[in-house]
Amino acid sequence: MSQPRIVVTRRIPQPALDLLAEHGDVWLSPHDRPLTREELFDAVKGADAIVCLLHDQIDDEVLDAAGPRLKVIANVAVGYNNVDTEAIARRGTVWFTNTPAVLTEATADIAMALILMATRRLGEGERVIRSETPWVWSMFYMLGAGIQGKTLGIVGLGLIGQATARRAKAFGMEIIYSGRRQADPAIEQELGARYVSFDELLETADVVSLHCPLNAETKHLIDAARLQQMRSDAFLINTTRGPVVDEQALVDALKAGEIAGAGLDVFEEEPTVNPGLLELENAVLIPHLGSATIETRTAMGVLAATNAVAVLGGEEPPTPVVRVG
Ligand code: DGY
DSSP: OOOOEEEESSOOOHHHHHHHHTTSEEEEOSOSSOOOHHHHHHHHTTOSEEEEOTTSOBSHHHHHHHOTTOOEEEESSSOOTTBOHHHHHHHSSOEEEOOOSTTHHHHHHHHHHHHHHHHTTHHHHHHHHHTTOOOOOOTTTTOOOOOTTOEEEEESOSHHHHHHHHHHHHTTOEEEEEOSSOOOHHHHHHHTEEEOOHHHHHHHOSEEEEOOOOSTTTTTSBOHHHHHHSOTTOEEEEOSOGGGBOHHHHHHHHHHTSSSEEEESOOTBTTBOOHHHHTOTTEEEOOSOTTOSHHHHHHHHHHHHHHHHHHHTTSOOSSEEEOOO
8 A cells, every 4th residue: 555645845853754754655845945836736746644834825725736635734833824724624634733832932932032132122232242333331321121020911821921921920020911811710820910901901011922823813913003002111022923013013113112122033024024123223133933942843843743643544633723523
């Protein structure tokens, strides 16, 4: 009997490739870049499993190109705004999985790092040194905002939001949060977190950190009006997905001093960054590094491979988003 065809759209860590190779014929993209649409259509032809990345748009066209053997699509990411889950569910024959939980701590580290970088002006400070700009210590030189005793507003207290809150609490911050539903009382108690309306969160938090998924409801959740609601000494942190923030509105708000600063790991049109942001000293900008540790990327790859292999073996995958049957 022929081996299942497993298509991997871009290189993932070797332990994940090894696991897949034990269970099928792996086709791995030879390119160190996202596949073009045409290349993706060609690659998935006759696939039993597709292991894809966050830059691959998975929709009806890709499902059609794959054909009737397709049983599972395993996204190597927790976020899946790149995938048309309704189109997959309509087929009724294809599982879809993501990689929750394994990147929680790494992403929360980056959120906390951005909170510290933005409030303490670390990017700006590094630019002074690297550009050999003259500087001398003084009582009033490059003062930032302390975070001890300040309020962190978490938008979406899921796993990453909770892990960020835990870190911020250790730095002496008070935690408030908003979201579609109130968290378990045990979690609220552990974090000392208070559930508030989105309006109250924006109006009172010293730092607003975004942890909600990107979907039709959260696209441009932070727009010009929402930015105006924030305090003029507040900071916005985004480690979820770029389009949750209207980037041009953010540039305008930062320029006008409507908020004090921002720390961004994600952008609306990655890898392009709004040129307005590049000119701003009060914006800390890093290139989507949330899950970028060797350990985390390996765990993500292995979880995605485990999901694919489980379905190919006729079992339920560990972390399904769209189920079959
Ligand atoms: C995810 O898994 O959604 C992350 O953004 C990848 O870094």
